[in-house]
Amino acid sequence: MREDGQDPTPIVGGLDLSPVPPWERRRQLLEHFDGLGQGETLRLTGGRELETLHQTLAAERPGRFHWEWAERGPERWTAYVARLPAGSLYTLGGLEPPGTA
Numbered sequence: 001m002r003e004d005g006q007d008p009t010p011i012v013g014g015l016d017l018s019p020v021p022p023w024e025r026r027r028q029l030l031e032h033f034d035g036l037g038q039g040e041t042l043r044l045t046g047g048r049e050l051e052t053l054h055q056t057l058a059a060e061r062p063g064r065f066h067w068e069w070a071e072r073g074p075e076r077w078t079a080y081v082a083r084l085p086a087g088s089l090y091t092l093g094g095l096e097p098p099g100t101a
Helices: 022-034 051-060
Strands: 011-016 041-046 065-072 077-083
Touching: 011 022, 022 041, 022 051, 051 065
Parallel strands: 011 041
Antiparallel strands: 041 077, 065 077
16 A cells, blocks of 8 residues: 555455464465466455565565555554566565665
């Protein structure tokens, strides 16, 4: 979600990881992310911190997603994960990595 409150890409699904055992979270995230079309967004929620899953995407799908936090705990965690078109730069919260701008 952009600062102006507008969604830059369509949200096509949600994945609530709250009831999912920790050893299943990575697999489910990757399956849902891989099912997104270019430019589509997944709303990811959980009762636990999601930073580990952000790191998983950064390692296993580098340059292919945009991650934006909506809620960062302590009881609820929500992030929007968009699949970027081929050739896009990885961004986090709308900010380019240092040295890419």
